[in-house]
Amino acid sequence: SERSPPGSCSSLDTMAHANMNAMFPSGGFFDDWLILFEGISPYALADVGIGISIGVSVLGAAWGIFTTGSSLVGAAIKAPRIRSKNLISVIFCEAVAIYGVIIAIILSTKMGTPEDYPANTAADCQSPALLKATWPRLPGDGAACQGSLYMKNLLFAAYAIFNSGLTVGFSNLFCGICVGITGSGCALADAQNGTLFVKILIIEIFGSALGLFGVIVGIIMSSPAFIK
Amino acid sequence: AKSGMGADFIMSASIVDVYSLSCPASAPFFGYFGAAAAMFLANLGAAYGTAKSGVGISGMGVSRPDLVMKALIPVVMAGVVGIYGLIIAVIISTKIKAPSMDNGTMRPQYTLFAGASHLAAGLAGGFSGLAAGMAIGVVGDIGTRALGQQPKLFVGMILILIFAEALGLYGLIVALIFSASPTGTCAE
Numbered sequence: 395s396e397r398s399p400p401g402s403c404s405s406l407d408t409m410a411h412a413n414m415n416a417m418f419p420s421g422g423f424f425d426d427w428l429i430l431f432e433g434i435s436p437y438a439l440a441d442v443g444i445g446i447s448i449g450v451s452v453l454g455a456a457w458g459i460f461t462t463g464s465s466l467v468g469a470a471i472k473a474p475r476i477r478s479k480n481l482i483s484v485i486f487c488e489a490v491a492i493y494g495v496i497i498a499i500i501l502s503t504k505m506g507t508p509e510d511y512p513a514n515t516a517a518d519c520q521s522p523a524l525l526k527a528t529w530p531r532l533p534g535d536g537a538a539c540q541g542s543l544y545m546k547n548l549l550f551a552a553y554a555i556f557n558s559g560l561t562v563g564f565s566n567l568f569c570g571i572c573v574g575i576t577g578s579g580c581a582l583a584d585a586q587n588g589t590l591f592v593k594i595l596i597i598e599i600f601g602s603a604l605g606l607f608g609v610i611v612g613i614i615m616s617s618p619a620f621i622k
Numbered sequence: 623a624k625s626g627m628g629a630d631f632i633m634s635a636s637i638v639d640v641y642s643l644s645c646p647a648s649a650p651f652f653g654y655f656g657a658a659a660a661m662f663l664a665n666l667g668a669a670y671g672t673a674k675s676g677v678g679i680s681g682m683g684v685s686r687p688d689l690v691m692k693a694l695i696p697v698v699m700a701g702v703v704g705i706y707g708l709i710i711a712v713i714i715s716t717k718i719k720a721p722s723m724d725n726g727t728m729r730p731q732y733t734l735f736a737g738a739s740h741l742a743a744g745l746a747g748g749f750s751g752l753a754a755g756m757a758i759g760v761v762g763d764i765g766t767r768a769l770g771q772q773p774k775l776f777v778g779m780i781l782i783l784i785f786a787e788a789l790g791l792y793g794l795i796v797a798l799i800f801s802a803s804p805t806g807t808c809a810e
Contacts, residue, residue, distance in 0.1 A: 426643070428646050428648045428734075429648075431648035431651050432646070432647050432648045529639060530638050530639035530640065531638050532638075532639075543639055543728075546639070546641065546647045547647075547721060547728040549647045549648065549650075549651075550647070550650050550720050550721055550732075553648075553650045553651040553654050554650065554654055554718075556651075556654075557651075557654035557655055557657065557658040558654075558658070560655075560658045560662070561657070561658040561661045561662055561711070564658075564662035564665070564666075565661055565662050565665040568662065568665045568666045568668075568669035568670075569665065569669055571669060571673070572668075572669035572670070572672050572673040572676075575673035575676065575677060576672060576673055576676035576677075576680075578677075579676050579677045579679070579680030579681070580676075580680060582680060583680040583681075583683050583684055586684045587683070587684055587687055589687055590680070590683045590684070590687055590690065593683065593687070593690040593691060593694075594676070594679065594680050594683065594690070596694060596697075597672060597675075597676040597679060597694065597697045598676075600672055600697050600698065600700070600701045601669065601672045601673070601676070603701060603704070604665050604668050604669055604672070604701075604704050607661065607665065607704050607705070607707065607708045608661060608662065608665060610708065610712075611657065611658075611661045611708060611711040611712060611715070614711075614712055614715050614716070615654060615657060615658070615711075615715045618720050619720070
């Protein structure tokens with residue numbers, strides 16, 4: 395990529411120079427600030443979404459497990475009978491992590507590799523200045539320049555996968571924390587009065603439904619998209 | 623409906639960039655982020671409401687186990703707030719159109735105007751759901767604890783919870799109005 399010559403750093407010159415010389419991987423030029431969203435490689439954006447979906451879900455599950463587990467062992471000091479029944483609260487938190495794993499696997503099957511990325515083989519597809527001269531058409535009708543626009547069309551799928559992972563990850567985070575707090579209350583109440591276990595478990599079931607909502611939305615969002 | 627690019631692209635000729643300022647390639651980011659925000663923000667509110675009222679119910683249930691089933695109402699209302707978020711997210715997601723292959727070029731179908739309106743819908747519904755869930759949580763916690771000591775407070779607690787739930791409903795209505803706004807078409 396070309397750089398501004400030294401000494402030519404007034405902001406207008408830089409903008410004009412950037413306009414001519416900055417071509418983003420998605421095949422766009424710096425015309426307005428929206429290029430910031432288009433400049434991120436679609437493969438990177440989608441992979442970050444997959445990472446968020448599993449990483450943040452597992453964070454929520456862990457948060458819930460330590461919250462409920464610490465109350466469980468504390469309350470079981472004086473009431474050891476609650477040990478086995480209240481492990482179900484820990485399992486509800488674990489389910490949240492499983493949701494994240496499932497969505498991460500589903501989203502990762504939508505990822506292709508750049509091996510299909512058509513290469514810019516012609517000499518006149520290497521220079522952004524020449525591309526800009528004929529934009530929106532590609533030089534030579536684009537038979538050898540397909541890569542310039544290839545990435546831009548992957549962006550839709552990348553946005554869908556990223557936001558799907560964001561939804562699932564953060565929904566599961568909040569669900570895990572909720573189920574953990576409620577499970578902690580369940581263990582403490584069960585230790586004092588054994589009949590309360592099933593009633594407080596109903597609250598945990600409402601809580602774990604929140605993770606399922608996130609999974610449903612994540613699947614609906616990502617179903618029309620794939621990056622190949 | 624394929625939105626990725628496969629072998630079809632390689633076989634086409636006369637490749638043109640038809641993305642424009644009214645239909646940029648980045649428009650779906652805003653729409654999808656609106657749907658995501660609606661879901662996870664409403665989920666945060668619902669989680670807060672469920673957990674906070676759950677703690678109150680567990681505390682109250684030790685002294686009055688017979689009132690626990692009545693006291694589950696704040697938990698149900700918090701769950702409904704989560705469902706509001708789900709509804710908004712699904713409605714927005716289904717309105718986001720993928721680019722379609724037409725004669726060798728991928729043409730965008732989703733305008734930036736639509737992206738902005740869907741982002742607004744998601745944020746409006748999501749933050750309203752967060753607010754409603756927080757209100758339901760605080761009221762449910764202290765309301766159930768007070769219910770354990772004075773069962774006549776049941777109707778009063780329900781009335782306060784209904785007003786709190788209405789906040790989430792306002793957000794849902796506004797989000798549906800935004801997402802139903804006319805979006806325009808992309809240039810041919």
